[in-house]
Amino acid sequence: MGSHGSGQAATAQAGAGPVHVVYGGTFDPVHLGHLAIARAARDALRATVHLTPAADPPHRAPPGADAAHRARMVALAIAGEPGLALDARELRREGPSYTVDTLRELRREGGAQAPIALLLGADSLLGLPDWHAWRELPGLAHLVVAEREGSDLDARLPPPLADCLEGRWTRDPADLAGTPAGRVLRLHQPLHPGSATQVRRALASGGDWRAWLPAAVAEHIRRHGLYGVTVP
Template sequence: MKPLALFGGTFDPVHLGHLSVAWEASELLDAEVRLMPANVPPHRSAPTATSAQRVAMLKAALQGQSRLTLDTRELRREGPSYTIDTLRELRSELGERPLVLLLGADAFAGLPSWQSWRELFDHAHIGVLNRPGIDVEWSTDLAVEILPRRVNDPKVLHEIPAGKVIELSVTPLEISATRIRELLAEGRDPRYLLPCGLFDDPSVLAPYRGVRNEK
């Protein structure tokens, strides 16, 4: 059974760096990947764009392909978007289908600060998105927890529903959502940093036009 992989974030706005990483992970894992925008991210400030605006951007970005899809469940929940709540909900829906939580190396290193972080492994595998040449140190608690869970072969993740950790080497695109917001606020056109679909309708990027912020 093909795994379902989850790639979360604020997507404020969604850019080519997000999409290229999600696409590569889908290929490496032979998995469906769902992009999952957060409602209220616990570890960062609130997005500039509203939930509806971010969904419109994601729909525009994902058109014309079927490998990457959109899941808006976290936007429909009140309060902080805790990943453990999402994984519990999905596990109850999926039965024994393998589930993979995709995390950047920095986010993975901070996993012990997450809500009920050890329980995450009861519901999903974790795919750590590594950039070549970048090493991130893990805490002792995290290292001890993942040592018996590490695998190198993505096929292992197809055979059991949860509990393993795999590192995935992906091609980095150093694109910053903060910088994109700055460019748009200045009235500039970040044409080759964003998916083409975001330029088809001028209203999609309206939340950032002329808006200056420090996020």
């Protein structure tokens, strides 16, 4: 995302422009559930969703596949898919992969008034207080939370997080385009039930792991023998 330049006219255009949506994660591996969330956000916000693989996630065990393979699998999964793009910036950055650093970088590139949104699942939102510099996130970007209809998200919010997000919630995607950051959009969509943990469990047990994945990703795993898959 390039710079919008300076001056009042440029600032007004930035504030009224499309939302830059960041969808971070280890994508270890990227699966149909990830794509369902990305497509739902793309359609609701009418914006490109940038899938941004983490290089060295500081809050979990090392990924099962290295960064190059995980980025390649994302590229294969979204090939030819309108409105979905790969952003490999975190793989080029040294040190731990902190979301706040990515959002700071995007804010520098886009300017103070550019609408930026961080897409994350409900479980990731609940774990936000464990993230590095998490209180800075609403000041840098909107949050778009993918949750199932009928979820008990409100009741499960830790008190510090509930306080931080008080007054920020919205159900109108248009609220995100008019301001640079600070709102929290509930994205109620029917989501694919898969998770990366379930995929890796199926891979380890020899179960039907291909059913969870885009065909091109499954073939990449088979061809390179990732996650312990035996190449015939």
